[in-house]
Amino acid sequence: MSNLFNIADVFxxxxxxxxxxxxxxxxxxxxxxxxxxxxYDDWADTxxxxxxxxRSDDVRLAEVIPPAQLREQLDxxxxxxxxxxxxxxxxxLPLDGGRLFGDAYIDFLSDFRLPEYDLEVxxxxxxxxxxxxxWKEVTYWETIALPIISExxxxxxFVGLYGRMLERTLSTVEELRLYDLTFADxxxxxxxxxxxxxxxxxxxxxxxxxQYIGTSNVYLAKQQGSSNPIGTNAHExxxxxxxxxxxxxxxxxxxxxxxxxxxxxxxxxxLSVLLPDTFGTSQFLxxxxxxxxxxxxxxxxDSKDPDVATxxxxxxxxxxxxDPQDRTLIxxxxxxxxxxxxxxxxxxxxxxxxxFGIGTNLTNNCAGVWPRTHDPGYEPFSVVIKVTxxxxxxxxxxxxxxxxxxxxxxxxxxxxxxxTSGRTKQKLTV
Amino acid sequence: MSNLFNIADVFxxxxxxxxxxxxxxxxxxxxxxxxxxxxYDDWADTxxxxxxxxRSDDVRLAEVIPPAQLREQLDxxxxxxxxxxxxxxxxxLPLDGGRLFGDAYIDFLSDFRLPEYDLEVxxxxxxxxxxxxxWKEVTYWETIALPIISExxxxxxFVGLYGRMLERTLSTVEELRLYDLTFADxxxxxxxxxxxxxxxxxxxxxxxxxQYIGTSNVYLAKQQGSSNPIGTNAHExxxxxxxxxxxxxxxxxxxxxxxxxxxxxxxxxxLSVLLPDTFGTSQFLxxxxxxxxxxxxxxxxDSKDPDVATxxxxxxxxxxxxDPQDRTLIxxxxxxxxxxxxxxxxxxxxxxxxxFGIGTNLTNNCAGVWPRTHDPGYEPFSVVIKVTxxxxxxxxxxxxxxxxxxxxxxxxxxxxxxxTSGRTKQKLTV
Numbered sequence: 001m002s003n004l005f006n007i008a009d010v011f012x013x014x015x016x017x018x019x020x021x022x023x024x025x026x027x028x029x030x031x032x033x034x035x036x037x038x039x040y041d042d043w044a045d046t047x048x049x050x051x052x053x054x055r056s057d058d059v060r061l062a063e064v065i066p067p068a069q070l071r072e073q074l075d076x077x078x079x080x081x082x083x084x085x086x087x088x089x090x091x092x093l094p095l096d097g098g099r100l101f102g103d104a105y106i107d108f109l110s111d112f113r114l115p116e117y118d119l120e121v122x123x124x125x126x127x128x129x130x131x132x133x134x135w136k137e138v139t140y141w142e143t144i145a146l147p148i149i150s151e152x153x154x155x156x157x158f159v160g161l162y163g164r165m166l167e168r169t170l171s172t173v174e175e176l177r178l179y180d181l182t183f184a185d186x187x188x189x190x191x192x193x194x195x196x197x198x199x200x201x202x203x204x205x206x207x208x209x210x211q212y213i214g215t216s217n218v219y220l221a222k223q224q225g226s227s228n229p230i231g232t233n234a235h236e237x238x239x240x241x242x243x244x245x246x247x248x249x250x251x252x253x254x255x256x257x258x259x260x261x262x263x264x265x266x267x268x269x270x271l272s273v274l275l276p277d278t279f280g281t282s283q284f285l286x287x288x289x290x291x292x293x294x295x296x297x298x299x300x301x302d303s304k305d306p307d308v309a310t311x312x313x314x315x316x317x318x319x320x321x322x323d324p325q326d327r328t329l330i331x332x333x334x335x336x337x338x339x340x341x342x343x344x345x346x347x348x349x350x351x352x353x354x355x356f357g358i359g360t361n362l363t364n365n366c367a368g369v370w371p372r373t374h375d376p377g378y379e380p381f382s383v384v385i386k387v388t389x390x391x392x393x394x395x396x397x398x399x400x401x402x403x404x405x406x407x408x409x410x411x412x413x414x415x416x417x418x419x420t421s422g423r424t425k426q427k428l429t430v
Numbered sequence: 431m432s433n434l435f436n437i438a439d440v441f442x443x444x445x446x447x448x449x450x451x452x453x454x455x456x457x458x459x460x461x462x463x464x465x466x467x468x469x470y471d472d473w474a475d476t477x478x479x480x481x482x483x484x485r486s487d488d489v490r491l492a493e494v495i496p497p498a499q500l501r502e503q504l505d506x507x508x509x510x511x512x513x514x515x516x517x518x519x520x521x522x523l524p525l526d527g528g529r530l531f532g533d534a535y536i537d538f539l540s541d542f543r544l545p546e547y548d549l550e551v552x553x554x555x556x557x558x559x560x561x562x563x564x565w566k567e568v569t570y571w572e573t574i575a576l577p578i579i580s581e582x583x584x585x586x587x588f589v590g591l592y593g594r595m596l597e598r599t600l601s602t603v604e605e606l607r608l609y610d611l612t613f614a615d616x617x618x619x620x621x622x623x624x625x626x627x628x629x630x631x632x633x634x635x636x637x638x639x640x641q642y643i644g645t646s647n648v649y650l651a652k653q654q655g656s657s658n659p660i661g662t663n664a665h666e667x668x669x670x671x672x673x674x675x676x677x678x679x680x681x682x683x684x685x686x687x688x689x690x691x692x693x694x695x696x697x698x699x700x701l702s703v704l705l706p707d708t709f710g711t712s713q714f715l716x717x718x719x720x721x722x723x724x725x726x727x728x729x730x731x732d733s734k735d736p737d738v739a740t741x742x743x744x745x746x747x748x749x750x751x752x753d754p755q756d757r758t759l760i761x762x763x764x765x766x767x768x769x770x771x772x773x774x775x776x777x778x779x780x781x782x783x784x785x786f787g788i789g790t791n792l793t794n795n796c797a798g799v800w801p802r803t804h805d806p807g808y809e810p811f812s813v814v815i816k817v818t819x820x821x822x823x824x825x826x827x828x829x830x831x832x833x834x835x836x837x838x839x840x841x842x843x844x845x846x847x848x849x850t851s852g853r854t855k856q857k858l859t860v
Contacts, residue, residue: 019624024649027618028661031648036663036697046670049819055812055833055858089652093659096700135670135820142666142815146619149813150794154622188457189576192584194449218461219454222519229523231458233466236572240476240565267466270526364580382485383579385572389479390565403485428485 018076019151023112024086026143031090035105037136044136052129052145060125065152067121070129073148078114114141164369165192169200172362173207175337181344183356184230185215186332187363190380197363198223204362213355230357232271232300233264236387238278239397242414243390250417257284261292272296273330277303279398279414282422285316293320298328298353304400305426306331310347310354312422324351332357334429360429382428401426448506449581453542454516456573461520465535467566474566482559482575490555495582497551500559503578508544544571594799595622599630602792603637605767611774613786614660615645616762617793620810627793628653634792643785660787662701662730663694666817668708669827672844673820680847687714691722702726703760707733709828709844712852715746723750728758728783734830735856736761740777740784742852754781762787764859790859812858831856 038044054061082090087110093100115137120128127149131141176183185204191197201220204212214227221229238257245252257279265272274296276284281304293316301309310331314324329351331343335358348354360380367379386406387395396407396414402425405411468474484491512520517540523530545567550558557579561571606613615634621627631650634642644657651659668687675682687709695702704726706714711734723746731739740761744754759781761773765788778784790810797809816836817825826837826844832855835841 021624022649024652025618025624026648027616027646028648028651028659029646029664030661032661032698032701033663033667036667036694039697040693043670043674046674046821047819048670048817048821048825050815051818052815053813053836055814059811059813086652090648095698129815130818131815132819135817139666139817143619146813146815147621147624150620151623154794154796186457188455189573190580191577193581194451194455194577216457216459218456218458218520219452221458222454222516229458231460231462233463234459236569237463237466240473240478244473244476263470264466267469268462268525271462364584366584381489383483383489383576384485385480385482385559385561385576387478387565387569388481388560389477389562391476391478395478406483 018080019073019148020077020080020144022086023080023082023114023140023144024089025147026140030140030143031101034109034136034139035101037139038105038108044134046135047133048135048138049130049132050138050142051131052127052149054126061127061149061153062121063125064156065127065149066156067119067127069152069156070127070149071119073152074117074119074145077144077148078116081113082109108136112137112140114144117141117145161366161369162196165196165365166199168365168369169203169362172337172365173203175341176208176211179341179344179348180211181340181348181354181356182211182213183340183358184213185217185359185362186357187359187361188215188217190360190383191363192366200362200365216357232268232273233275235275235278235302235397237264238275239387239395240390242279243393243395248393253414253417254287258287258289258292261296265295269295270297273298273300273328275300275302277301277309277400279396279418280421280423281309281312281400283418285312286421288316290320293317293322298330300330300332300357302333303404304422305424306333306343307346308422308424309400310343310350314350326352328353328355330355330357332359334360336361380429398423400424401428403428448510449503449578450507450510450574452516453510453512453544453570453574454519455577456570460570460573461531464539464566464569465531467569468535468538474564476565477563478565478568479560479562480568480572481561482557482579484556491557491579491583492551493555494586495557495579496586497549497557499582499586500557500579501549503582504547504549504575507574507578508546511543512539538566542567542570544574547571547575591796591799592626595626595795596629598795598799599633599792602767602795603633605771606638606641609771609774609778610641611770611778611784611786612641612643613770613788614643615647615789615792616787617789617791618645618647620790620813621793622796630792630795646787662698662703663705665705665708665732665827667694668705669817669825670820672709673823673825678823683844683847684717688717688719688722691726695722695725699725700727703728703730703758705730705732707731707739707830709826709848710851710853711739711742711830713848715742716851718746720750723747723752728760730760730762730787732763733834733856734852735854736763736773737776738852738854739830740773740780744780756782758783758785760785760787762789764790766791810859828853830854831858833858 087106090101091106115133118130122128131138185201187197198220201215201224205224205226214230215221216229216231218229237260241256241260242253245256261274272295276299299313310329313329317324317327335356340356344354364380389395394407394410396411397405398414398418399405400423402423407414517536520531521536545563548560552558561568615631617627628650631645631654635654635656644660645651646659646661648659651657667690671686671690672683675686691704702725706729729743740759743759747754747757765786770786770788774784794810819825824837824840826841827835828844828848829835830853832853837844
C-alpha cells in the first residue's frame with residue numbers, strides 16, 4: 001500500500017489546536033528588525049497599520065475560511081507569550097563573537113503580546129484584516145497572520161469538507177426525526193470511506209435509535225450490535241436466471257423471473273421481499289401468479305418513481321384481495337432525507353410498513369460541500385458492478401428506468417418478450 | 431476551535447492499510463443470495479462475468495486512482511478469509527426461530543476466497559474491471575470492489591495530493607542536488623501548513639545537509655538545531671522611514687532610504703544585507719553613498735528580474751572598486767528549483783556567494799498536484815500583509831515590479847521623487 005500517505009502528517013497540530021503554537025514560529029527578520037525598531041524611540045512608537053492584501057483577485061478568502069475560525073486562530077496567537085526557553089534561545093544567538101540580541105530587547109519580548117486586530121468580511125467574500133498600533137508591536141503580526149491564513153485556507157479547501165459532511169449528517173438526523181418513519185442504511189457500495197460510514201451509523205444509532213433499524217453492512221451490524229444486518233436479494237438473480245433457460249425460449253425467459261421468486265420463497269419464506277423491476281415492474285405484477293401477492297411480505301421499489309410504484313403495488317395487492325396494511329413497501333433508489341419525508345407523508349398511511357433503504361446520501365454526502373468546485377468529479381458519481389454475462393450470454397436488465405438498462409442487442413429481444421409498459425426515463429444521481 | 435475536524439477520523443484504516451478488512455464488510459444480501467445460489471447446482475456453477483460500469487461519463491477513475499493502488503487493494507481483499515468469529519456470527523443469525531444460514535453454506539464460506547479479477551486501463555483513463563468465474567464465487571466481488579473504488583477515488587481526490595506534494599519535495603531535492611549551490615527556506619508566510627513546512631525542512635536537512643543552510647523560521651531552526659535562523663530586514667523599514675521625514679520634504683524622503691541603511695549598519699555591521707528595491711533598485715544604487723558598496727556584505731534581490739539585477743549590482747560594486755568575489759547576492763523572489771539552477775549556472779561564478787531564499791515553492795508546492803481541478807483557488811495564491819499606513823500617512827512601495835507597488839495617490843508623488851528607472855512589470859506567481 002505504498003503510495004498512500006497519512007494526511008494527519010500534513011495538517012496538525014491536531015487541526016483543532018492553534019496553528020501558531022509559539023511566537024518563535026515566525027521569520028527571523030522580524031526579530032532583527034524588531035530590535036532595530038526598538039533602538040530608536042521616534043521609530044518604535046510610530047503609529048502604523050499593517051493590512052492584508054490578496055493579490056490574486058479570484059481568491060476570496062472568506063468564501064473558503066469561516067470567519068469565526070480565523071478569529072479563533074488570531075485570538076489564540078494573541079494568547080501566546082515568549083516562553084523562558086524561547087527567550088533563552090534568542091538571548092543565546094551569536095553575532096560575530098557577541099550576542100545578536102541585547103538585554104533591552106529580550107526584556108521587551110518577555111512582556112510582549114500581539115496587539116489587537118481588526119477583521120471584517122466584505123460583501124464580496126473577502127477579509128478586511130488590519131493591525132494598528134505602535135510599529136514596535138504591530139510589526140510581528142505579518143508573519144504570524146499569514147501562515148494562519150494559509151493553513152486555514154488549505155485546510156478548509158482540502159480537509160474542511162469532512163467537517164461539513166459531518167454537519168450534513170447531523171442535519172440529516174434532524175430531518176429524519178420529523179416523522180415517525182424507519183429506514184435502513186444501504187450505503188456500503190458507494191460510501192465515501194469505511195470510517196465515514198461507521199461514523200454516520202454511530203450517529204444514527206445514537207440519535208435515532210427507534211427510526212434507524214439497521215444497516216445492510218454485515219461487519220458494521222456485527223460491530224454495532226443493536227440489530228441484525230438487513231438484506232434479501234438483488235437483480236442478479238432474475239438476470240442470471242433468464243440466461244439459464246434452455247434454448248432461449250421467450251416464454252421460458254418470461255417465466256424465469258417468477259421461477260426465481262418461487263425458489264427463493266421455498267428457501268426463505270420469511271424473507272419474501274419481491275424486487276419486481278428487473279424487466280419492468282408493470283409486466284411483472286400483471287403476470288405474477290396470485291400466490292406472490294398473497295404470500296410475499298413486501299416489495300422493494302428500486303427504479304420506478306416511488307410515487308407511481310407505491311400506488312401500482314397497492315393496486316396489485318388489492319386486486320388480489322390482500323390488505324396493504326398487512327404488507328411492507330421499501331423504496332430504495334437514490335433517496336434523500338427530503339424525498340424520504342415527502343414519500344412517507346404521502347404514502348406512509350397506505351401500507352402496514354412503509355420503510356426506506358437510504359444509500360449514498362447517507363454514506364457519501366459530499367455533494368456540494370466543496371468550496372469553489374462544481375466539477376462533477378467532486379460529487380458522488382454513478383458507479384455499479386453488475387453481472388454482464390452468464391452461461392455464455394450477455395445478461396439483460398431492462399429496469400423501470402431505461403437509464404439503468406443493460407444488455408446491448410440482447411436487451412432489444414428482451415423488450416419484445418417483456419414489453420416496455422410503465423418504463424420512464426429518470427435522471428440518475430447515483 | 432470548534433469547526434475543525436480531524437481527517438484521520440474519515441479516512442482510515444490508517445490509509446496505508448487494506449480498505450476492506452473483513453469479508454463481512456459487505457452487503458447482507460450477498461449472503462442470503464449466496465446461500466440461495468449454492469442451493470441449486472445448475473445455478474451455482476454457472477459461468478458469469480461481473481463488470482464495472484461508471485455511468486457518470488465525465489468521471490474517469492484511472493485519472494484519479496493510481497492503477498497500482500487499485501490492484502493492491504483488490505489483492506488485499508483476495509487475501510481475506512472468513513474468521514472463526516465471523517463464521518460464528520453468520521451461523522448464529524436467526525430466521526423465524528431457526529437459523530438463517532445452514533451448515534452447508536457456512537462450510538462453503540469457511541473455504542472461500544475471492545476469485546481472480548481482470549483489470550485493464552483504457553486509453554481514455556477508465557478502468558476495465560471484471561470478474562469471471564462460477565456465480566457462487568464471483569457474486570461476492572460486487573460489494574467488495576465498489577467500496578474499494580469509492581474510497582480510493584475520494585482518498586486520491588481529497589487526500590492523495592499530500593503524497594504528491596511529498597513526491598514533489600523529493601523531486602525538488604534531486605533537482606537542487608545537481609549544482610553545488612546553497613539556499614535557505616523563506617517559506618513560512620505562505621506555507622501549506624506548519625506540518626508540511628516541518629516535513630519539507632526535515633527532508634532538506636537530511637538529503638542536502640551542505641546545500642540547505644537553514645530556515646528563516648525561528649521555531650523550526652531551534653527545533654532542527656543544525657543552523658541558526660536566517661534573516662535581516664524587509665521593506666517595512668524604508669517604507670515607514672519615508673513617512674517619518676519631517677514636512678514630507680522630497681529630498682528628505684529620498685534620503686530616508688539610506689538613513690535606514692545607515693542606522694541598520696550601526697546596529698548590525700555584520701548583518702549588512704541591502705534590500706534596495708523598495709523604491710526601485712536602479713535609483714537606489716545610483717545615488718547610494720560609496721560606503722554602502724564598500725561596507726555592506728551583500729544584496730538581496732527581491733522584485734527585479736534576478737538576471738538583470740545580478741548584473742546591475744555587480745556593476746555597482748565594480749564602479750566602487752569592490753570585488754564581487756568578496757560579496758554575496760541573494761535572489762529571493764518567487765523562485766522555483768529550476769529557476770534557481772538556471773540562475774546559479776548563469777551567475778554563480780560571478781560573485782563570492784550566490785545563494786538563494788526559496789519560499790512558497792518549497793513549503794506550499796501544491797500547484798497542479800490536484801486531479802481534475804485547474805481552479806486558481808487550488809494553486810498557491812499571492813497574499814501579503816504589508817504596512818499600509820505610518821505616522822498618519824499612507825505608506826508607499828514602488829518596487830522594481832509595479833505589480834508589487836502600493837500606496838495609491840501618494841505613490842504617484844513618490845514616483846516623482848524616485849523616478850521609475852529600471853522598473854518592469856512581471857507576472858506575480860506568489
